[in-house]
Amino acid sequence: MATNGSRNGASKRVLKIAGISGGVFDRFRSIQDLAKDPSIDVLFGDWISEISMTYRGNERATREADAEQVAFEMSFVSALKPAIKDIAKNKQRVAVNAGSCDPEALAKVVQQLVKDHGTDLKVSWVTGDDVTVKFKEMLKNGESFPSLPSDTPIDQWGVEPVCAQAYLGGVGIAEALRNGADIVICGRVADAAPVVGAAMWYHNWGREDFTQLAYALVAGHLLECSSYVTGGYYTGFKKELLYANNCTNCGFPIGEIEANGEFVITKEETAGGIVNVQTVTAQLLYEIQGPLYYNSDVTARFDGIKLIPEGPNRVRVTGVVGLPPPPTTKIGITAKGGWQAEVHFFLTGLDIEEKVELVKQQTLESMGDYRKEFQTLTFNVTGSVPVNPKNQASATVDLRIFAQSRNADLMSAGTHKGVAPDTPSFGKWCIENCLQGYPGGTPAMDLRQSIGKPFFEYWVALFPQDKISHEVHTFDKKTIPIPPPANTKVYPRQQDTYDTSSPLPLDTWGETIRAPLGHIVHGRSGDKSSDCNLGLFVRNADEWDWLRTLLSVVKLRELLEEEDKGKKIDRFEIPALNAVHFLLRDHLDRGANSSSSYDILGKNVCEYIRCKLVDIPKIFYDRGTI
Template sequence: MASPKRPIRIAGVSGGVFDRFRAIEDFSKDPLIDVIFGDWISEVSMTLRGSQKLDGIKSGAATEAYEQSFITMLSPGIENIAKHGQKVAVNAGACDPEAMAQRIQQLCKDKGTDLKVSWVTGDNVTEQFQKHLRNGEKFLSLPTDAPIQNWGAEPIFAQAYLGGVGIAEALRHGADIVICGRVSDASPVIGSAMWWHSWAREDFEKMANALVAGHLIECSSYITGGAYTGFKKELLESGNNFTNLGFPIAEISADGQVVITKEKDTGGIVTTNTVTAQLLYEIQGPLYYNSDVTARIDGIHLVQESPDRVRVEGVQGLPPPPTTKIGITAQGGWQAEFHYFLTGLDIAEKVKMVEAQTIASMGEYRKEFTTLSFNVTGSVATQPRSLSEATVELRIFAQTRNPDMVSAGKNKGISPDHPTFAKFCIENCLQGYPGGTPGTDMRQAVGKPFFEYWVSLFPQSEIDHVVWTHDGRKIPVSPPARVKEYPRRQDSYETTSPKPLSSWGPTRKAPLGSIVHGRSGDKSSDCNVGFWARDDEEWDWLRSLLTVKEIQSLLDKEYNGGAVDRFEIPGVRAVHFLLRDHLDRGVNSSSSYDVLGKLVAEYLRCKQVDIPVKFLEKGII
C-alpha cells in the first residue's frame, strides 16, 4: 500500500447499468488512479435481480442475478489494472456477488493476470426479515410511516444496505477486485479510504468526509455537468465538449479532506455549482446516514481551488445508527399502457370522452385493475405552427394482478374476443373524439410484470456481514460497536429572520429558474428537491421566498397533500425540501412518467414568480 501521506485517488466510473462503457478502460490507463469505483444497483435492479435470485432458489438452477454490464465494462481494462496495481470496488454483484466474483476471477486468468477477486455478502436478509415479520414486526415505511401489514403485497426478497468496512477488510486481505451486492452507493469509497489510510472504525470525522465524497462521485458525470441547470451557458454555448463529459475523481487525504476533480482531456466542468448540484441529489435532510457513519451536511461549504478542482469543507462526522435501510421486494402484478393522440381544440372534453368510454367498456372488469389512470402530456400552442405543436398525448395506464386482463397470462390460446385492456382501449375509436388516433405500437398494451418495493429499517446487529477472500477465507465483519439513536424524522424548519420580499425593490414575473439552480431525485416514493442561489443577496431572497407553503403552492396540482420537510445549507446558499411519499410508490410501480423524481426541479423552476428586476438584470442562468 502507498504511503498514507498521499491522498487516495478514486475514480467514479458508473452511475448505473446504462452508463457509458468507456470509463474503466480509460481510467485503467492512468497510473495515478488508485481505486476504480462505480454504482450499478438501483431500486429497479434490486427488485429484478431479487426476483431472479428467488426463482433460481426455487428451481434449484444456477442464476446470474448480477449486473452483466459491469463485466462488459471491466474486461478491456483488466490488463492495465494489473499493470498499474489498481483496485476495483463495486456493488455490481447485485443479488449474486459470489457468482459474479467467480466469473470475473476466471476472466482475469483468461487475460493472463493474477488479479485476486473477493466478494462481500450479508445484504440478503430475507430469512431474518421473514422471521421478524412472523413475530409481528411492523417494518414501518420510511416515506409514510405505515406498517408493512398495510401493504397488501407479499414480500419475496429483502436486502439490507451494507457499509464499507467489509470492502476495507477485503482489500486488507489482498483483494484487487471486490464484488459486493447491496452496499450503499458510497460505501466502496468509504471502504477504500479506510484501507488506504488505515482508519479505525470510529474515525467518524474522516469517514464522514469519505461518505460525502462517495455521494458526490457515485453518479459519474452528474457532477461534471450532467443534469446541471447551468448547462446552456457553461456547456452548450461555451464550446465545451459536452458530448464527452469527464468522469469524476475524488482525492481523499489521510485527515479526510476531500477534493473533487475529473479526468483530463475530456469535456465537462467541476465547479462549486456542479458539486452543489450533486450534493443536493437524493439527500433526505441535514443528516446523511450510512451503516458505518453519519455525516452532518448542513455545514458544508465549497472552495474552488483551481479550474476543475473543488475542495469540500465543513462535513461533521457522527456515529452510525444501529439500523440500516432495507429494501423489500414483492411481486406487484402486470402493467400495460395505451396511447391516444389528441389535436387542437377541446382537449379536456376529448379526454373526458375517452375515459368514460373506456371505463364503460370495462364494465365489471374495471375491478380487475388495481391502478387505472388517464394522463395528458403536453399542451396545445396558442397559435401552433405545426401539427406537433397542436398535439398532446393521452396515456392510459393500468396495473392488474390478473395477467389475462393484459394478455400476459400462461393461457396463450385465449380467444380474440377475450376481454383485455387493449380491447377496452381501442374498441371505442370509431365512436370517439374528433381526430381519434391511437398509438400503433400495441406491444405497450401487452402486460409486463412489475414489482412493489417497500423501504424500512433493519438492525445492523442481525446482519451476517462476511468477506469471502480470493484464497478461500471467510472473514466475519462485526456491526459497529458505537452507534447513536436518531429521531425517525429529520429536522425541518423555516428560515431564520426572513426578509420582506419587497426589500429588493421592483419585481417582474419570470420563471424561478431564470436565476435559481435546482436539482431533484428519488428515494423510494420520497422526492427531494434543492435550490441554490448565485450570490449572497439572491440567497437572502431565495430563503425568504421558498417556504414550505410556497413550495406547496408552486407544486399546484402536483401536490398530493403529503408532508414537506425543509432545511438549509447556507454554505452553498441552498434550500432543500423533502416531499414525502410524492412519487406514487416509487420507480418500480409508479403510474407517472416521472418515476425518478428528476422532473420535479425543472417543473418548479419553470413556475412564474415575482423576481426582483435587479436580479434579472445580472443575466439569466
C-alpha cells in the same frame, strides 16, 4: 483486523479514486480509459438501483424455477474486459456493487475473466446484504417494518414480500482490500460505501474515526452518480456545456481524499464536462433526506458543508461533521405487484379536455365491472396546445391510459398462455372504441405496451445491523466476519425541519420582474423510494436572503399547484451553499418500480418548480439568466 496501509504499503497523503459508473446503463468507456491513468489508486462504480434490485432480487428468489437466471450485472463484465491488463499493470484496486443479488456468482465470473487475460488479479467478494430469511422471521414474530416515507406498517402493504436486501457499509470492502484483494465484488452496499471502504483501507482509518469517515461518505455521495457531478443534469448546461461545445463527452469524476478526510472533486483532464461549485452543490443536494446523511458506518452532517473552488475543474469540500452511525440500516423489500400496461392516443387541436373525457367514458363503459380488477387505472395527458400553433406537432398532446392489475389474463391481450384471443383484455377495451371516438382519433400503432408486463412493489424500512451476517470472502478461500458497529447513536425518525428564521419582506430588494424561478435558481431533485427530494440554490451570496425568504413550505405548495399531494414536506437550509432543501414525503406514487407517472425517478420535479413564475428582484435578474 489487518491494517496494511495504502497500495504502496504506507499511507500517502492523497487517495485518488475515480467514479466509473452511475448505473447499469452508464458509458462503458469509463473503466478502460481511467485504468490507463497510473495516478488513480481505486476505481469504483455503482451498478444497481432500486429498480434493478427488485428485478435481480426476484430473479434470485425464483432461480430454482429458472436455473438460467442471473442475479448480477453482466454489463460490468463487458466494461471490465478491456481494462483488465491496465488495472494489473498500474496496480489499481476496483470496488463495485455489480454483484447485485449474487456477488459470489459474479466474483467467480470475474475470477475466470482475469485468469483468461493472463493476470493474477485477486478477486474477493462481500455478502450479508441478503437478509430475506431473517426479515421473514422477524415479520412472522410481529415486527412492523414501518415505511420510511410514510411510516405505514408493512402489514398494510397488501402484497407478499419476495426478498429483502440491507444496505451494507464500507467496512467489508476495506477488509477485503486489507487482505490483498485487487477487485472487490459487492451486492447491495450503499452507493457511497466503496469510497468509504477504499479510504479506510488507504488511510488506515478506524471504525470510530467518524470525521474522516463522514468526509469519505460525502465524497462517495458526490462521486457515485458518475457525470452528475461533472455536468450531467446540471441546470447551467446551456451556457457552460451546450453552447460551449463541451457536452458530448463529460469526464468521469475523480476524488482526491486526504488523510484528514478533506477532499477535492475533479475529473478526467482529457474529457469534457465541468466541475464547479454549482455542479458539486447540485449533486450534494441530490437524493438526500435532510441535514443528516445516514450510513451503516457513519452519519454525516450536511448543513455546515462548504465548497471552495481551487482552480479549473477543482472544488474542495470542507465543513463535514461526522457522528456515529445508527444501529439500523436501510432495507429494501421486494414484492410482485402484478402486471401493468398502457395505451397511447394522440389528440390534436381544440377541445382536448372533452376529447379525453370522451375516451375515458367509452373505455370505462367497455370495461364494465372488470374495472374493479385494476389496482391502478389512470388517464393522463402530457403536453398542451399553444394558441395559434405553428405546426401540427406542437398542437398535439399524448393521452396515456395506464393500468395495473394482479389478473394476468386481463392484461394479456390474448397472448397469455392458454388464454383465447377473444378474452376481454385491457388493450382490447382501449382500442375497440376508436371508430366511435374523438375527432381525429389516432392511437399509437405500436401496441406492444398494451400487453401486460410484470412490475414490482418496493418497500423501504430499517433493519438492525446486529441481525446482519456481514462477511468477506477472500480470493484465498478465507471467510472474515464483519461485526456490527460498536459505537452507534439512535436518531429520531423525523429529521429537523423548519422554515427560515427572520425572513425579510420580499420588497426588500426593490423592483421585481415576473419570470421563471429557474432563470436565476439552480436545482436538482430525485427519488428515494416514494420520497422526492428537491434542492434549490442561487449563484451569489447576496441572493441567499431572498431565496430563503421566498421558498417556504407554503410557497412550495403554491408552486406545486395540482402536483401537491397534500403530504408532509420537510425543509432545511445549507447557508454556506445558498441552498434550500425540501423533502416531499411519499410524493412519487410508490416509487420507480410501480409508479403510474412518467417522472418515475422524481428528477423532473425540480424542472417543474424552476419553470414556475415568481417575482424576482430586478437587481438579481439583470446579472443575466442561467
